[in-house]
Amino acid sequence: MPLLFVVSLGLLLNHFLLSLAWAGLLAVITWPLHQRLMARGWTRGASAAVLVGGLVVLFAAPSMVLLNTVTNEISTIERLVSQVNGSGVPAPEWLTRLPMLAKPATAWWQQHLAVPGGLNLLLQTTAGDMLPHLPRTLSTLGPSLLANALYLFLSLLTLCVLYLEGPAVIRYVDHAGERLSPKHYAIVRDLFPLSVRGTALGLCSVALLEGVVLGIAYAIAGAPAPALLGIITGYMALIPGGAPLSFSLVSLVLLGQGNVGPAIGLFAWGAFELFLVDKFVRPKLIGARVRLPFLAVLFGLLGGVSTLGVIGLFVGPFMMAVLFWWLRKDEPVLLRPKTVSSPEKKRAA
Structure with a gap:
């Protein structure tokens, strides 16, 4: 009967589970800051308002920077496209040395990119092929944007309620967890916040680091619109494999422009920086608190x-933390000592 009720409740809230999950994750990540503000005399309402407002600014600021960067550098991109379209781009020498693909690739390049006006014709042809699908895409774009705006509003509203009613929510969750499995819930309760906060710290720190470092490398290598590419790389670095894909594509662009030395240098620097980040920085930040290996x-x-989307970035390390807790049952899984509440201290005294 309880399992049937849980399944029914999940089906009832199916469309809003993602909003609830994001609100819960954000609450867990920022809860120490919420407690710190209240310890300094802030009311729950004031702390909730400041934290929710800060998260909105934090998420909106990168989008504003990206928009501003695109506005500033769109003229550079337009000049580059106009130059390529006006004079054409001769096929690079390395294209003629591709095994099995050299002849068709060179013929395609000569037809579409090497002749003046070829790029413009290619873009018009591509846009013409997309026109029949454009109305259907636009008809689904509006409802999708409204739905995502609603989910975002519900996440922020739920987060605000969690800040205001945190003790009651924690009490209900503890009661449910202890009824389901008292023995395992205590470990899960310690592992979950440590894993989630470590993942958030690792992902955001690595994304910021790689966006800045590779953005500077793009500028040194002479890539077009380096600031824009750096911001895109930072966003891509939130997902494993996103940063190498970004600097590899930029290296290919430089190679296609004939800048062989900068392209090889950028790729080598990106690979070296990625090795350092993935081998030392990311595992240290994400896995150190619960002793997870690389x-x-x-x-x-x-x-x-790959299974749950962006939210899986937090669920995956937590599941691995639970797995390694099970494998190390006789070892301490946490790096911090378990705190003892004041009533327990009094009883011990």
């Missing part, structure tokens, strides 16, 4: 994002 963090991130 491969466990990597497969947790990849498996989570």
Whole structure:
């Protein structure tokens, strides 16, 4: 009967589970800051308002920077496209040395990109092929944007309620967990916030680091619109495999422009920086608090994002933390000592 009720409740809230999950994750990540503000005399309402407003600004600011960067650098991109379209781009020498693909690839390049006006004709042809599908795409775009705006509003509203009613929510969750499995719930309760906060810290720190470092590398290598490419790389770095895809594509662009040395240098620097980040920085930030090894963090991130999307970036490492807790039952799984509440201290005294 309880299982049937849980399944029915899940079906009832199916469209809103993602909003509830994001609200819960954000509450867990920012809960220490919420407690710190209240310890300084802030009311729950004031702390909730400041934290929710800060999260809105935090998420909106990168989008505003991206929009501003696109506005500033769109003229550069337009000039580059106009130059390529006006004079054409001769086929690079390396294209003629591709095994089995050299002849068709060179013929396609000569037809579409090497002749003046070829790029413009290619873009018009591509846009013409897309026109029959454009009305259907636009008809689904509006409802999708409205639905996502609703889910975002519900997430922020739920997060605000969690800040305001946190003790009651924690009490209800503890009661449910202890009724289901008192023995395992205590470990899960300790592992979950540590894993989620470590994942958030690792992902955001690595994304910021790779966006800045590779953006500077793009500028040094002479890539077009380096600031825009750096911001896109930072967003892509949130997903495992996104950063190498970004700098590899930029290296190919430089190679296609004939800048062989900068292309090879950028790719080599990106690979070296990625090795340092993936080998030392990311596992240290994500897995150190619950003693997860490098491969466990990597497969947790990849498996989570491939199965559940972005939210799987948090679920995957947590599942790996539970797995390694089970494997290390006789070892301490946490790196921090378990705190003892004041009533327990009094009883011990």
